[in-house]
Amino acid sequence: MTEVSIERLTMDYGVHRAVDGISLRIRNGEFISLLGPSGCGKTTTLKVIAGFEHASSGAIRFDGNDVMQVPAEKRDIGMVFQNYALFPHMTVAGNLAFGLEMRKLPKAEMQSRIAKVLEMVQLSSHADRYPNQLSGGQQQRVALARALVIEPKILLLDEPLANLDAKLREEMRVFIREIQRRVGITTVYVTHDQAEAMTMSDRVVVMFGGKIAQMGTPAEIYDQPASVEVAKFVGQVNLLRMKVEAITGDGGMDVSGPFGVIKVKSIEGAAPGRAVTVAVRPEAIDLVSPSEGQAATIASSYYSGSLMDYRARLADGTLIDVQTFPRQRFADGEAVGLSIPADRWWPLEVTA
Amino acid sequence: MNPLASKKRASLLLIAPAALLIFFFLVLPYLTIVVMSFRVPGDGTPYAPGFTTGNYLHFFSDSFFLQQTFNTLMIGAICTLVCLVLGFPVAWQLARGNSRLRGIAYGIVLSPLLVGIVIRSYGWTIILGNNGMINRTLISMGLVDRPVGLMYNTLGIVIALSHVFLPFMILPVMAAIQGIDPSLESAARSLGASRATIFRRIILPLSMPGIQAGCILTFVLSLSAYVTPALIGGSKVKTMAVTVVDTLVDTFQWPFGSALALMLAVTGAVIVVIFARMTRMKWKAA
Amino acid sequence: MSKTFFTIFCLLIYAFLLAPIVVVVLASFNSGAFLTFPPQGLSLRWYVVFFHNEVFWRAIKTSLWIAAVTTVISSIIGTMAAIYHVQFAGKLKETVRVAMMAPLLLPEVLTAIALLFFVYTIGIGTQTVLPLIIGHVLITLPFVFINVSASLESYDVSWTMAARSLGAGPFTRFWRIMLPLIKPGVIGGALFAFIISFDVFTISFMLKSVGMSTLPIQLYDYLRTNFTPEAAAVSSLSVFLTLLVVVVTEKFLGLKIHRF
Numbered sequence: 001m002t003e004v005s006i007e008r009l010t011m012d013y014g015v016h017r018a019v020d021g022i023s024l025r026i027r028n029g030e031f032i033s034l035l036g037p038s039g040c041g042k043t044t045t046l047k048v049i050a051g052f053e054h055a056s057s058g059a060i061r062f063d064g065n066d067v068m069q070v071p072a073e074k075r076d077i078g079m080v081f082q083n084y085a086l087f088p089h090m091t092v093a094g095n096l097a098f099g100l101e102m103r104k105l106p107k108a109e110m111q112s113r114i115a116k117v118l119e120m121v122q123l124s125s126h127a128d129r130y131p132n133q134l135s136g137g138q139q140q141r142v143a144l145a146r147a148l149v150i151e152p153k154i155l156l157l158d159e160p161l162a163n164l165d166a167k168l169r170e171e172m173r174v175f176i177r178e179i180q181r182r183v184g185i186t187t188v189y190v191t192h193d194q195a196e197a198m199t200m201s202d203r204v205v206v207m208f209g210g211k212i213a214q215m216g217t218p219a220e221i222y223d224q225p226a227s228v229e230v231a232k233f234v235g236q237v238n239l240l241r242m243k244v245e246a247i248t249g250d251g252g253m254d255v256s257g258p259f260g261v262i263k264v265k266s267i268e269g270a271a272p273g274r275a276v277t278v279a280v281r282p283e284a285i286d287l288v289s290p291s292e293g294q295a296a297t298i299a300s301s302y303y304s305g306s307l308m309d310y311r312a313r314l315a316d317g318t319l320i321d322v323q324t325f326p327r328q329r330f331a332d333g334e335a336v337g338l339s340i341p342a343d344r345w346w347p348l349e350v351t352a
Numbered sequence: 353m354n355p356l357a358s359k360k361r362a363s364l365l366l367i368a369p370a371a372l373l374i375f376f377f378l379v380l381p382y383l384t385i386v387v388m389s390f391r392v393p394g395d396g397t398p399y400a401p402g403f404t405t406g407n408y409l410h411f412f413s414d415s416f417f418l419q420q421t422f423n424t425l426m427i428g429a430i431c432t433l434v435c436l437v438l439g440f441p442v443a444w445q446l447a448r449g450n451s452r453l454r455g456i457a458y459g460i461v462l463s464p465l466l467v468g469i470v471i472r473s474y475g476w477t478i479i480l481g482n483n484g485m486i487n488r489t490l491i492s493m494g495l496v497d498r499p500v501g502l503m504y505n506t507l508g509i510v511i512a513l514s515h516v517f518l519p520f521m522i523l524p525v526m527a528a529i530q531g532i533d534p535s536l537e538s539a540a541r542s543l544g545a546s547r548a549t550i551f552r553r554i555i556l557p558l559s560m561p562g563i564q565a566g567c568i569l570t571f572v573l574s575l576s577a578y579v580t581p582a583l584i585g586g587s588k589v590k591t592m593a594v595t596v597v598d599t600l601v602d603t604f605q606w607p608f609g610s611a612l613a614l615m616l617a618v619t620g621a622v623i624v625v626i627f628a629r630m631t632r633m634k635w636k637a638a
Numbered sequence: 639m640s641k642t643f644f645t646i647f648c649l650l651i652y653a654f655l656l657a658p659i660v661v662v663v664l665a666s667f668n669s670g671a672f673l674t675f676p677p678q679g680l681s682l683r684w685y686v687v688f689f690h691n692e693v694f695w696r697a698i699k700t701s702l703w704i705a706a707v708t709t710v711i712s713s714i715i716g717t718m719a720a721i722y723h724v725q726f727a728g729k730l731k732e733t734v735r736v737a738m739m740a741p742l743l744l745p746e747v748l749t750a751i752a753l754l755f756f757v758y759t760i761g762i763g764t765q766t767v768l769p770l771i772i773g774h775v776l777i778t779l780p781f782v783f784i785n786v787s788a789s790l791e792s793y794d795v796s797w798t799m800a801a802r803s804l805g806a807g808p809f810t811r812f813w814r815i816m817l818p819l820i821k822p823g824v825i826g827g828a829l830f831a832f833i834i835s836f837d838v839f840t841i842s843f844m845l846k847s848v849g850m851s852t853l854p855i856q857l858y859d860y861l862r863t864n865f866t867p868e869a870a871a872v873s874s875l876s877v878f879l880t881l882l883v884v885v886v887t888e889k890f891l892g893l894k895i896h897r898f
Binding site for chain 1: 804
């Protein structure tokens with residue numbers, strides 16, 4: 001059980017700054033995801049926490065103790081790698097025993113710990129198999145077991161589900177999260193998959209260009225993105241340019257655009273006459289009869305089984321993405337109305 | 353202290369022994385040959401004090417050595433060509449074959465490398481000699497009544513050297529062919545190309561890096577081969593490498609022997625560079 | 639039709655590759671006094687002659703211990719260099735590769751001459767076996783290097799990282815993780831080093847100390863003046879020894895590696 005704090009961490013590779021002064025406090029037992037596109041510095045941050053890379057400046061503390069000078073093998077971390085990195089010349093039990101041997105545990109305790117962890121990942125019957133005799137999902141669970149059996153202070157996972165097929169990936173999300181809850185271990189999870197980060201984490205840290213773009217619960221990240229970049233990276237979004245009409249006294253502002261005048265939260269730099277970008281998620285929009293909402297016609301539609309994606313064209317030509325359930329079907333060219341609850345509009349930035 | 357820098361310094365310890373070995377016992381010795389080639393020939397000793405360009409003048413003024421250099425280069429070129437023609441089909445078969453015999457075939461290709469060059473050359477003397485296998489067979493079949501000259505001439509040297517260096521052609525060409533995605537051939541076929549066109553337009557250009565490496569290796573190795581020409585050529589036909597060793601070991605003319613060795617190395621290197629230029633692959637440059 | 643022709647052509651080349659070795663082995667069982675073909679009769683006569691020939695036995699012993707020493711030194715130095723090359727060299731990777739391959743790419747005869755002059759220039763001469771060992775290590779180094787490098791290229795550095803995260807220090811990581819996983823390359827390289835060292839002629843011929851003789855040198859000397867099948871018997875034994883080394887290595891050290 002460990003609290004991790006990262007302070008102004010910077011990592012340079014020659015002239016390239018991979019991580020640019022990030023600060024982050026991870027609470028005891030918290031599951032935190034580092035989310036971002038490739039090259040955003042999330043994996044580098046993980047490797048610095050693990051001790052595989054040496055930060056150019058900044059500090060990392062485990063429970064208040066600076067670990068920057070502690071080599072990886074002494075940091076007492078458990079790590080799961082993207083390709084699992086199971087030792088191919090050792091059996092499942094051998095892989096699990098390795099970390100315990102390094103800690104010079106008595107044989108009996110080693111065996112009981114291995115048995116316990118194998119049961120947890122549901123691989124008790126596979127102890128004597130070699131990694132190449134296991135499926136991808138099983139290898140993944142062995143990798144997790146190997147990291148947990150040493151009872152590390154923190155658990156680090158580097159895109160552990162990236163090599164699995166879509167269905168298995170979804171099962172493993174739940175599996176990993178449940179085990180993490182049961183063990184109660186502080187966990188840092190690196191991924192570029194927003195759905196993964198959202199479903200698994202207590203908090204998500206979105207990173208772009210080596211910096212933290214936003215940090216918060218999955219709901220905060222999704223519903224109240226801090227920037228256009230975050231809004232676009234996490235799910236689909238309609239971005240509309242609107243004009244500020246008035247700043248109202250209650251911390252809000254009136255903006256006008258294709259949907260007429262609407263009221264949103266006021267943002268920094270907003271003033272009457274300025275242009276702002278306002279976001280609305282496709283699933284926040286309801287399709288109603290033309291008379292009940294903003295008039296539009298269906299330009300195209302895409303059926304994906306559980307969901308229906310429409311692209312609707314407003315009178316001024318603006319295209320709006322709408323996501324609904326297939327129960328409600330509209331034909332291309334059909335006239336519809338778009339209805340958006342006032343609280344689903346989210347202003348992002350002042351553009352002019 | 354920066355841990356990254358210390359790690360880098362520690363990793364240098366890994367390369368240090370090999371680097372020192374190569375610097376002291378390869379780089380410095382090669383420089384020694386260059387220096388030696390400018391020494392004054394000694395009388396009763398390998399060399400005398402002082403420096404001279406006389407050894408090189410001697411080489412250029414004696415048509416015997418010029419002719420022999422030319423002959424040696426020709427032998428190298430012919431061996432390279434023979435190895436390429438014989439080696440390519442085998443390399444192809446090894447790279448693309450999928451039969452269970454492939455392992456055995458690969459073993460056969462490697463086998464000459466595992467048997468000493470003296471023994472291999474000796475085997476060729478048994479086959480090619482006047483009293484050897486081929487001549488005996490020919491005579492007993494009544495095809496000839498006197499032994500055909502297969503040994504103590506250039507032909508014998510070319511046959512034996514081609515055998516000795518064939519694996520050095522096959523292995524890089526095989527590696528290159530293995531690197532060619534078989535779906536390229538299917539793609540070419542789907543576009544309507546014949547087998548011959550596929551070979552000429554797809555396989556050959558893409559295996560060029562291997563062919564180039566194999567040719568250079570074979571050529572350089574045949575130029576400097578000593579044992580095979582010495583045993584097969586006997587005292588009648590000598591290649592430059594044999595003459596160089598004779599000059600150094602038998603007559604102790606170290607400076608002149610060095611000059612001879614360097615002239616052979618330089619002409620060989622020039623040819624290799626020209627060859628590499630001519631076969632340069634533009635598509636590889638990126 | 640063309641396929642049959644192609645197969646026959648390849649078979650002929652395989653026969654060509656094997657011919658001299660097969661011929662030597664066959665000749666060793668010749669009962670006649672001279673090398674003739676076909677053999678005049680089968681016998682082990684020349685093996686008996688050779689078993690009583692002190693000179694060849696001394697040469698074989700010399701060759702074996704030199705090859706053993708060379709293999710140990712070359713394997714250690716070459717493996718270290720390969721690890722540096724694949725995991726640490728960075729921008730120097732190509733330079734390291736060329737330097738390490740140089741002994742193979744440079745003409746052996748020139749290297750032998752260069753070393754001979756060098757040891758005389760620095761004054762150690764060829765009184766001891768040292769120059770010869772250096773020469774052998776030099777010439778076998780590229781074989782260890784390419785074999786180990788090839789193994790290392792398929793070695794996943796995340797194995798090392800995983801071992802670190804589990805608490806393994808540098809020595810444990812090397813002995814328990816890296817070495818077992820690159821073992822095929824190390825063994826292959828060592829095998830090559832041993833065989834090359836056992837068979838190499840020119841380097842030994844130039845650098846041997848006075849009165850010393852390796853098997854290839856002894857055989858070469860013999861062949862210059864003699865044509866009895868005794869040389870074939872010696873050669874066959876040498877081929878057999880090489881085969882034995884290959885088979886034994888394969889059997890006892892070439893353990894199966896479980897890969898993904």
